[in-house]
Amino acid sequence: MKKTVFKLLAATAITLTFTVNAFAQTRGGTLTAIIQPEPVILTSALNTAAPTGFFSANVFDGLVEYDNDFKLRPALAESWDVSKDSKTLTFHLRRGVKWHDGKPFTSADVKWTLENVWKKIHPRNQIIYGTVTSVDTPDDYTVIIRFSEPSLAVLSSLNSNGAQVLPKHLYEGTDILNNPYNNKPVGTGPFVFKEWSRGNYITLERNPNYWDKSKGVSKPYLDKIIFKVVPDAGARAAALEKGEAQYAPFSPVPLKDAERLAKLPGLKLETRGYDWISPWLFLDVNVDRPYFKDVRVRQALAYAIDLNAFNKVVWYGFGKPAVSPVVSTLKQFHTDDVPKYGYDPKKAEALLDEAGLKRGADGTRLRINLDYLPYGDDYKRSGEYIKQALKRIGIDVNVRAQDTPTYTKRVYGDRDYDLSVVWFAGFADPLVGVTRAYWSDSVGKNIPWSNGSGYRSAEADKLIEQAQSSASQTERVALFKKLQQRVQTDLPSIPLLELHFFTVQSANLKDTVTGVDQIYSSLKNAWFDNTAKVAKAAP
Amino acid sequence: MKINNVVIRRLLQLVSVALGVAIINFFLLRLAPGDAAQVLAGEAGAATPEYMAALRAQFGLDQPLLVQFGKYLLNLAHFNLGYSFRHGMPVAQLIGERVPATLLLMGASILFAVLAGATLGAIAAYRAGKIADVVISTLALVFFATPLFWIGLMLVVVFSVWLDWLPVGGMFTIEAGYTGWAHIVDVARHLVLPAVTLGLFYMAVYTRLMRATMVEVRRQDFVRTAVAKGARPPRVLFAHVLRNALLPLVTMLGVQVSSIIGGAVLVETVFSWPGLGRLAFEALFQRDFNLLLGILLCSSIVVIVVNWVVDFVYTRLDPRIRFS
Numbered sequence: 001m002k003k004t005v006f007k008l009l010a011a012t013a014i015t016l017t018f019t020v021n022a023f024a025q026t027r028g029g030t031l032t033a034i035i036q037p038e039p040v041i042l043t044s045a046l047n048t049a050a051p052t053g054f055f056s057a058n059v060f061d062g063l064v065e066y067d068n069d070f071k072l073r074p075a076l077a078e079s080w081d082v083s084k085d086s087k088t089l090t091f092h093l094r095r096g097v098k099w100h101d102g103k104p105f106t107s108a109d110v111k112w113t114l115e116n117v118w119k120k121i122h123p124r125n126q127i128i129y130g131t132v133t134s135v136d137t138p139d140d141y142t143v144i145i146r147f148s149e150p151s152l153a154v155l156s157s158l159n160s161n162g163a164q165v166l167p168k169h170l171y172e173g174t175d176i177l178n179n180p181y182n183n184k185p186v187g188t189g190p191f192v193f194k195e196w197s198r199g200n201y202i203t204l205e206r207n208p209n210y211w212d213k214s215k216g217v218s219k220p221y222l223d224k225i226i227f228k229v230v231p232d233a234g235a236r237a238a239a240l241e242k243g244e245a246q247y248a249p250f251s252p253v254p255l256k257d258a259e260r261l262a263k264l265p266g267l268k269l270e271t272r273g274y275d276w277i278s279p280w281l282f283l284d285v286n287v288d289r290p291y292f293k294d295v296r297v298r299q300a301l302a303y304a305i306d307l308n309a310f311n312k313v314v315w316y317g318f319g320k321p322a323v324s325p326v327v328s329t330l331k332q333f334h335t336d337d338v339p340k341y342g343y344d345p346k347k348a349e350a351l352l353d354e355a356g357l358k359r360g361a362d363g364t365r366l367r368i369n370l371d372y373l374p375y376g377d378d379y380k381r382s383g384e385y386i387k388q389a390l391k392r393i394g395i396d397v398n399v400r401a402q403d404t405p406t407y408t409k410r411v412y413g414d415r416d417y418d419l420s421v422v423w424f425a426g427f428a429d430p431l432v433g434v435t436r437a438y439w440s441d442s443v444g445k446n447i448p449w450s451n452g453s454g455y456r457s458a459e460a461d462k463l464i465e466q467a468q469s470s471a472s473q474t475e476r477v478a479l480f481k482k483l484q485q486r487v488q489t490d491l492p493s494i495p496l497l498e499l500h501f502f503t504v505q506s507a508n509l510k511d512t513v514t515g516v517d518q519i520y521s522s523l524k525n526a527w528f529d530n531t532a533k534v535a536k537a538a539p
Numbered sequence: 540m541k542i543n544n545v546v547i548r549r550l551l552q553l554v555s556v557a558l559g560v561a562i563i564n565f566f567l568l569r570l571a572p573g574d575a576a577q578v579l580a581g582e583a584g585a586a587t588p589e590y591m592a593a594l595r596a597q598f599g600l601d602q603p604l605l606v607q608f609g610k611y612l613l614n615l616a617h618f619n620l621g622y623s624f625r626h627g628m629p630v631a632q633l634i635g636e637r638v639p640a641t642l643l644l645m646g647a648s649i650l651f652a653v654l655a656g657a658t659l660g661a662i663a664a665y666r667a668g669k670i671a672d673v674v675i676s677t678l679a680l681v682f683f684a685t686p687l688f689w690i691g692l693m694l695v696v697v698f699s700v701w702l703d704w705l706p707v708g709g710m711f712t713i714e715a716g717y718t719g720w721a722h723i724v725d726v727a728r729h730l731v732l733p734a735v736t737l738g739l740f741y742m743a744v745y746t747r748l749m750r751a752t753m754v755e756v757r758r759q760d761f762v763r764t765a766v767a768k769g770a771r772p773p774r775v776l777f778a779h780v781l782r783n784a785l786l787p788l789v790t791m792l793g794v795q796v797s798s799i800i801g802g803a804v805l806v807e808t809v810f811s812w813p814g815l816g817r818l819a820f821e822a823l824f825q826r827d828f829n830l831l832l833g834i835l836l837c838s839s840i841v842v843i844v845v846n847w848v849v850d851f852v853y854t855r856l857d858p859r860i861r862f863s
Binding site: 436 | 571574577582583585586587588589593597624633636637692695696700707708710713808810814821826
């Protein structure tokens with residue numbers, strides 16, 4: 001009885017909180033966000049770098065948005081139809097949307113951007129839109145895209161990061177990559193670009209004519225967003241602690257600092273909003289090396305690493321041991337039914353003995369190099385952990401440091417490496433992010449973030465190509481599951497962790513996460529709860 | 540006539556040094572693996588060979604090295620530092636935007652280092668062997684030996700986070716939109732910690748130099764003569780001792796100005812200061828060679844000019860030194 005009453009009370013309390021929250025969205029306030037590194041250009045139609053994506057969704061809209069379950073939500077397109085053979089995609093655009101310079105947004109903008117940008121320049125989209133045969137615009141508010149082959153992956157990449165629409169009237173006939181509007185963007189989004197002081201900050205102001213209204217109140221709620229460039233991690237932690245910035249994405253502070261900051265009364269840690277990126281950390285094995293040609297040696301590497309301990313020690317628990325390259329949050333595509341390599345150093349040693357790599361007089365079987373992604377301390381420590389783990393099975397690892405261009409050239413160009421620690425974004429459809437790690441077409445072509453292991457498998461290639469052109473989602477899912485089994489059997493690269501990135505934000509900043517791709521979408525729903533008492537950071 | 544000769548010779552010297560710097564840098568930088576297209580593709584998170592080719596063509600990286608070099612020299616002859624494709628802006632404009640911040644930081648830190656260093660050194664010299672001397676000399680040693688970025692971070696922790704007296708970083712409070720005096724005060728508040736951090740090392744150097752030379756000069760005959768003639772202590776200090784003790788300090792000042800860009804990289808990073816040092820640092824990692832070459836060229840010119848100024852100051856301080 002008591003329990004029931006309590007439950008009822010709790011339920012009421014929850015409802016009340018929700019109601020209060022729903023109506024308490026107050027307008028106003030300036031949000032200072034930390035952006036790091038500084039973006040190269042301010043539109044992700046031309047460069048999909050993380051800081052550009054984080055910034056530019058506030059200025060530009062995508063055709064759709066994603067909710068918290070990967071489902072599509074209308075944005076610039078109010079509705080869409082996929083034909084039965086999945087070869088025709090029709091978008092019905094929102095009426096009355098205006099670019100920030102006052103010109104109307106129409107289907108011509110979408111057609112022009114698709115034909116000239118997504119298909120030709122966008123770094124990721126060429127695989128998706130490469131099979132587009134024609135784009136028709138029967139009227140200003142309808143776009144019909146016809147594909148030569150079904151291209152279902154399109155639906156997973158239509159947000160502002162995957163397919164940003166550029167204003168045709170400012171870009172047509174210009175040198176697109178050098179267009180001055182790349183640095184002073186004109187979009188349709190919730191915030192209007194104001195100023196970019198290089199090395200310092202970018203400011204946005206509220207778009208008073210924004211189309212998105214909730215209960216009669218037009219979004220966005222914030223008056224202004226300032227994106228501050230703060231290059232030093234210690235300075236970022238200090239700025240957040242002091243309240244000089246209220247929002248910082250992409251794990252902005254060292255992991256050991258994150259725990260401390262999360263305990264401060266004025267701050268909170270948010271790990272949602274990164275699912276669309278589906279990041280996984282892995283160990284690429286250069287299969288062209290004679291000693292790594294034998295699959296037993298690659299398996300031995302996997303058996304030698306205790307992923308649970310690795311997650312705790314190196315990543316402070318900000319991850320989850322991975323069983324396949326498709327992360328488990330992509331429930332539709334992920335499969336658990338793959339060969340697994342639990343921590344078992346004895347088995348690892350046995351496999352190495354079997355493969356003919358016996359311990360020498362000094363107990364060492366093999367001396368190799370490991371290169372890690374130079375994106376900060378976490379990757380360096382990952383490399384050092386693996387060095388220790390492999391030492392136990394008689395493999396002596398030399399950990400090498402370098403800067404990013406040297407690293408990508410070494411791994412993807414010269415292929416002069418043994419092991420490499422790196423993370424990839426898998427995105428919502430494995431075709432966009434995962435298959436590139438296994439497709440033999442890109443080996444050794446010096447393309448960053450492609451197939452670094454040098455894996456060539458006719459079967460894997462066939463699965464990838466079939467998935468690319470399949471018209472049936474069920475069939476695609478089956479193909480991707482088979483691919484996961486194939487690559488986990490061959491093991492050209494060893495999945496280590498599904499990474500959990502985090503955002504540090506002010507405790508009174510609300511509704512920052514409304515979709516799986518939040519980190520690449522706008523802050524139009526965010527607002528400051530001025531009623532919440534924010535305790536000042538104690539010394 | 541003689542002055543003209545000096546000016547012409549100096550200008551020739553400037554041009555040849557700058558040209559040498561440009562040539563060496565141009566080929567040296569090309570030794571680093573990877574190019575700007577690769578960095579951009581890397582940052583974009585994905586790429587296709589077509590995308591990379593488009594970027595290389597856009598940057599002119601698809602042309603032979605000698606052609607690129609020829610174009611670069613031709614640009615320089617027209618006083619054009621080239622175009623930064625990464626930033627989508629002319630290099631000169633990018634540098635121009637960042638120079639004021641760096642000059643302000645440099646000026647403030649040099650001023651702080653010289654004033655504080657000379658004063659502390661003078662006090663230590665006059666109190667040689669006493670408590671004040673021991674304290675000052677120890678402090679100087681500590682600042683001399685501690686890394687710059689660590690001092691910066693500690694200053695932030697103490698004065699910004701704990702005491703809440705000064706801002707954490709940046710050049711001014713963007714949110715506030717101050718103008719006029721309020722803006723100047725705001726910038727000054729933001730300037731304190733980075734300028735002190737950047738200046739502490741040289742302050743320590745000046746303190747030690749000043750102390751050593753003053754102790755030495757005070758023992759010399761002309762000082763004793765001045766005192767014996769009945770000159771007042773302030774006059775002895777300023778006209779006789781200080782003037783003669785300043786020479787080594789000026790030499791060091793030249794060194795400080797020349798090396799300050801290097802120190803600025805760290806300080807500007809720790810304090811989010813939008814200056815040239817950080818721009819150079821990022822340009823290197825991004826293989827934005829046009830920009831990096833421009834910055835290196837400009838700073839080499841600054842170093843040459845500063846050396847002239849130091850030479851000139853020598854002749855004023857000690858008329859026995861002449862241009863030959």
